[in-house]
Amino acid sequence: MDNIKNTDPEIHSLIQQEELRQATKIRLIASENYVSRAVLxxxxxxxxxxxxxxxxxxRYYEGQQIIDQIEQLAxxxxxxxxxAEHVNVQCYSGSPANIAAYLAFLKPGDTIxxxxxxxxxxxxxxxxxxxxxxxxxxxxxELDPGTGRLNYDTIRQRAREVKPKILIAGHSAYPRILDFxxxxxxxxxxGALLMVDMAHFAGLVAGQVHPSPIPYADIVTTTTHKSLRxxxxxxxxxxxxxxxxxxxxxxxxxQGGPHDNTxxxxxxxxxxxxxxxxxxYTAQVVKNSAVLAEKLAANGFSLITGGTxxxxxxxxxxxxxxxxxxxxxxxxxxxxxxxYNAVPFDKRKPFDPSGIRLGTLAxxxxxxxxxxxxxxxxxITRIVSAPTNDEMIAKTAQEVTAxxxxxxxxxxxxxx
Ligand SMILES: *Cc1c(COP(=O)(O)O)cnc(C)c1O
Numbered sequence: 001m002d003n004i005k006n007t008d009p010e011i012h013s014l015i016q017q018e019e020l021r022q023a024t025k026i027r028l029i030a031s032e033n034y035v036s037r038a039v040l041x042x043x044x045x046x047x048x049x050x051x052x053x054x055x056x057x058x059r060y061y062e063g064q065q066i067i068d069q070i071e072q073l074a075x076x077x078x079x080x081x082x083x084a085e086h087v088n089v090q091c092y093s094g095s096p097a098n099i100a101a102y103l104a105f106l107k108p109g110d111t112i113x114x115x116x117x118x119x120x121x122x123x124x125x126x127x128x129x130x131x132x133x134x135x136x137x138x139x140x141x142e143l144d145p146g147t148g149r150l151n152y153d154t155i156r157q158r159a160r161e162v163k164p165k166i167l168i169a170g171h172s173a174y175p176r177i178l179d180f181x182x183x184x185x186x187x188x189x190x191g192a193l194l195m196v197d198m199a200h201f202a203g204l205v206a207g208q209v210h211p212s213p214i215p216y217a218d219i220v221t222t223t224t225h226k227s228l229r230x231x232x233x234x235x236x237x238x239x240x241x242x243x244x245x246x247x248x249x250x251x252x253x254x255q256g257g258p259h260d261n262t263x264x265x266x267x268x269x270x271x272x273x274x275x276x277x278x279x280x281y282t283a284q285v286v287k288n289s290a291v292l293a294e295k296l297a298a299n300g301f302s303l304i305t306g307g308t309x310x311x312x313x314x315x316x317x318x319x320x321x322x323x324x325x326x327x328x329x330x331x332x333x334x335x336x337x338x339x340y341n342a343v344p345f346d347k348r349k350p351f352d353p354s355g356i357r358l359g360t361l362a363x364x365x366x367x368x369x370x371x372x373x374x375x376x377x378x379x380i381t382r383i384v385s386a387p388t389n390d391e392m393i394a395k396t397a398q399e400v401t402a403x404x405x406x407x408x409x410x411x412x413x414x415x416x
Contacts, residue, residue, distance in 0.1 A: 023408075023415040024401045026376060028338040030312040030359025031172070031200065031226045034366060034410040035265075036272060042265035043231045051257045055247060070264050077270035078235055081206050083214050086243030088250050089266055090258035091234035094199045094223035097250075098124040099131060101195055101219050101236060104249035106165055108135045113159055113192070114168035115150075116140035118342045118350065120314075122172045122197060139164065143174075143344040148304040150174070152182040159190040169213070170197030170221075173341055173357050175293075175308035180216040193218045199234075201310055203227025203361070206273045207282025210310060218242060227282070227311060227361055230269025233262045281364060285311045288360040291370045295377030301384075304343055304355070312359040316343045320384055325352045330387035335400030336379055366409040375403065 005012040022034070047070070053060045056068040071089060078087040091097035102112065112132065114125030119142050123130040126138025139162040144151035159167060167190070169183045180196065187194035196213035202222040204210035213220050220237040224230035236246050251258070272278055286309070293307045296315060304314040317327055324340030331338060342348075343355035363372070379396050386392055408415070 019412055019415060023412040024335065024404050026336045026379075026400050026404065027362040028336060028358045028360070028376075030339075030357050030361065031223075032359075033226060033229045033361045034412070035225070035229055035231065035269070037411050038268050038272070039229075039231055039265045040411055042268050043261055045261050045264065047261035047264050048259070050260045052260055053251060053257045055251075067260050067263075070260065070267060071258070074263050074267035074270065077267055077274065078237065081270055081274050082212065082220075082237055084220070084237035085240040086238050086246065088236045088243075088246050089233075089263055090250050090255065091221075091236060092255060092259065092262075093232055094122075094197075094221065094234045095124050096254050097221045097223075097234035097236050098122075098197060100249040100254045101221055101246065102132065102136065102166065103253045104219075104242070104245040105193055106136060109137055110165045111137040111139060111162055112166045112168060113139045113141060113162055113164035115171055115174070116142050118346060119143045119344050120171040120173035121168075122170070122199070125168050125170070125197070137162075145345055148306075148344050149176055150178070152179065152186070155183075156186045156189070159186050159192065163190055164192045166195050167192040168195050168197060169217075170195075170199065172200055173312065173314055175303075175305055175310060175313045177210055177309045178213070180211060180213045184216040187218075195219045195221065197221045199223040200226055200312070203229060203273060203278075204282050204286065204310060207279045207285075209279075209282045209286050219246065224266050224269060227285070228269055228273055229278075229361075229365065230273075231262045231265035233259070233266050235266070284369065285360050285364045287370065288364050288368060288373045289313060291373040292358065292360060292377055295374050296380065299377060299381040301381075311361050312357060314341060314343055314355050314357055316355050317384065318354050322384055322387060323348060323352050324355045326387055327356055327384050330383050330393065331356075331380065334379065334383050334393045334396040335404075336376070336383070336396075362409075366404070366407045368407060372403065372407070 051061050052067045056072050074089040075087045112126050115121030117127045124132045126133045141155045141158045167187045194217045196217040201210045205212045224233040289308045293313045302316045328340040338358050341355045341357035342353040346353050348354045
């Protein structure tokens, strides 16, 4: 980063500090990961200099000889990896991708039905504070109060009641796999389009450790930076018949020029995600998640649904007499970074809810396996039971740094 150092020492110093933070902390935020050096290089390449509104072969500016090939490669790789008929790789991020999907099929006031935000849905699935809840008639379904799981009978009943134009499946905080066939049947029965937002688990689908929504959904949206381990970005995958509507909704509907540097980085991430080593990575992500969940449960933590099938878990801390926020703050001081999170039917307020969310995407990318998960479970148990014990927090922070020192993080190998 010599050029940044010369031009802007302040930003240089801050990036260096963030590098060190990412290298030396145990990062359990379920949506975060470590991308490869190759992805970082593409993101920082001269492709950022280009404007390319439109699509390959139909651009509004000249000089697209190279960009067209880059975008086509990204599209072809996504089609291959996921078995999709049509792919748009221009979406700036997950939220605009979802808005584009709505724009393609809905008019203002039309009905959408998605998982409620406090139950693990995303803001863009119809939350009242989001454009998705303000411009559309946003209805929601909730988790089963008994099991903490999706209840497909309840979802069917809600769909019959509200007759959504789009039924949304997908989540940001649900620890179990989804039954896409059941969602498809409900959509068919109620005349809805089925949209699956696989932002969190797309990488697990690519690695074949989570069922694929592609055969069932009309539209699939995903971010590229969570389990897929690419740059900040998003894609929409859909049936051929919806391709033109989706492309028109992304550009010119919601966006202007695509971020070509990101598109190249997405292409690289897709190539990486089609390798055998990525399959191994995703299998380890799920194993690590299961081991951490088991360890926490053994230590008296209450896990929503009792465990996990994917990369994440939700822990209700009510029986530990600590709020999610207090726990998250104390853990952060000990070098374990995660987020406080509402649990289903939470009695506390969203800004200080009862739970924490943990994910294993990032720690698995740095090579952590089962033994390290057990250690993390022990660290968490220790901190949550004594969140104001400064001495113990400081000691744990040292242990965390030492553990991270033995597992250089991708892109940050130069720091250990
Ligand atoms: C993260 C996420 C998004 C939004 O992605 P951004 O890139 O943060 O806009 C959309 N849907 C789901 C389910 C997500 O988890």
